[in-house]
Amino acid sequence: MPHASLRRRLPVVAIALALVGGPVGVAAIERGKPRARPPQPFRIGIVAPARSDAALDRLEPYRRRVGEVLGVEARVERLPDERALVAALVAGRIDQAGLSGAGYATARRSCGCVEPLVVPRAADGSAGFHAVVVVRTGSPITAPRDLDGRRLAVAGERAIVGRRLATALLTRDAGSAVTPRLETVEGPRAALAALIAGRVEAAMVWSTLEGDVTEGYGRGTLHYAVAAGEANMADLRVIWTSPVLPHGPQVVQSRLDEARRRALGEMLIDLADVDPAAYEAIEPVHGGGFLRIGASAYAPYLDLIEPPPAPAATTGAVPAGAVSSETDRPPSSTRAAADR
Incomplete structure (x- = not known):
């Protein structure tokens, strides 16, 4: 039989060992586990001069809204023109962008990796x-x-x-x-x-x-x-x-999970009513709100763009001549000007 004094000391020793060795042991176990990666930021692409803080300020209400809805950090990536915007989508460097109809068709034919979510309506309700x-x-x-x-x-x-x-x-x-x-x-x-x-x-x-x-x-x-x-x-x-010929859509990467695509689409549909400042930030030309739209609506544009060579889908290249600075919206839009 252990001595009585030894029996009294055993719980104290066990507690001391737990206090000293417990955290070390837990840390060792934690070091052996793979750490969960932080969620990737949601990247919104826009056409703007690289050093233009005014463009970032203008888009801030929309960036903030997207972050709140998706529950992740939202970032704005500036590209010099629509060709660069399309190339960034094809290469997977951005997750969302507003494109002209021809720009969307180019991206779709280049990689099949983007899909239209919504299209803006003009004040008269036409899309x-x-x-x-x-x-x-x-x-x-x-x-x-x-x-x-x-x-x-x-x-x-x-x-x-x-x-x-x-x-x-x-x-x-x-x-x-x-x-x-x-x-x-x-x-x-x-x-x-x-x-x-x-x-x-x-x-x-x-x-x-x-x-x-x-x-x-x-x-x-x-x-x-x-x-x-x-x-x-x-x-x-x-x-x-x-x-x-529909106005240019807001597009997203097809690889985004369905829940995010659905949440973003629902947010955009309600945006003009729920958050007019955010709507104006992302759609300064057509003030009639967004409508849902699918790829089939852009068939005339898609039929115009020839499928690119296979390397384009992996390098982020854009078919030459597919997107130009002359775009397809009515006057005063930076993405398109059909009446020029």
């Missing part, structure tokens, strides 16, 4: 526009097939929507045998002016085709010309329209 060919009232041109050999005013080579996409869609509907004589002008407003002045026989413009016809519809080249007293709809006739 897109149409490419439109107009002629003077009384013209013998009554259908796209009649444009063969006729002078058609279109925007310059850098205009992806106003020229490349619009003429591709027109050729699809008119037939490849129909070849108008393209007369290059500064943009849709100049094209319409050339038509009214009689220098061409048709003009490629854009319109929502919604609203009062006598006012040139609600938004677009015709509307602006009528409002400025430069045109009268009684003197013009529409002979062809493209499918709806």
Whole structure:
């Protein structure tokens, strides 16, 4: 039998050993365990000068909102132009960005790694526009097939929507045998002016085709010309329209988990009502709020962009000529200007 004094000392020794050896033992065990990685920040890409603090200040309400909704740090990454923005998405260096329709199509064709979440609506509720060919009232041109050999005013080579996409869609509907004589002008407003002045026989413009016809519809080249007293709809006739070409979307990386994509999409849908400052920060042009949209809505853009060579998906390269500085939104947007 142990001595009584020894029995009394054993609990004290055990406690002392626990106090001295316990933390060391726990630390040794913890060192053997893999440490959990901190959550990756959510990276929002924007087009802005690299040293422009004003761009960061403008986006701060949106950055803060995203961080609160997703429960992670949100960062803003500045890129010099849309080509660089697309390349950053393709390379996985950013998680979200607002793109033009052509920019989204380029990223999608390059890597298949992005998806559109929402599209902004203009104040009139429209979420897109149409490419439109107009002629003077009384013209013998009554259908796209009649444009063969006729002078058609279109925007310059850098205009992806106003020229490349619009003429591709027109050729699809008119037939490849129909070849108008393209007369290059500064943009849709100049094209319409050339038509009214009689220098061409048709003009490629854009319109929502919604609203009062006598006012040139609600938004677009015709509307602006009528409002400025430069045109009268009684003197013009529409002979062809493209499918709806949606405004540029807010896109995210497809690899983001479904819960995050859903949370971000729901936040964007409610953003204009719940947090107007954050909405204005991320969408300063179209004030009508966001609508959900899918990839199929951008089929006209996707069909225009040729699939790139295989290395593009791994290097972050962007097909040459796929994205230009001439973009596809109405005036005063930095991402697109369909009426230039």
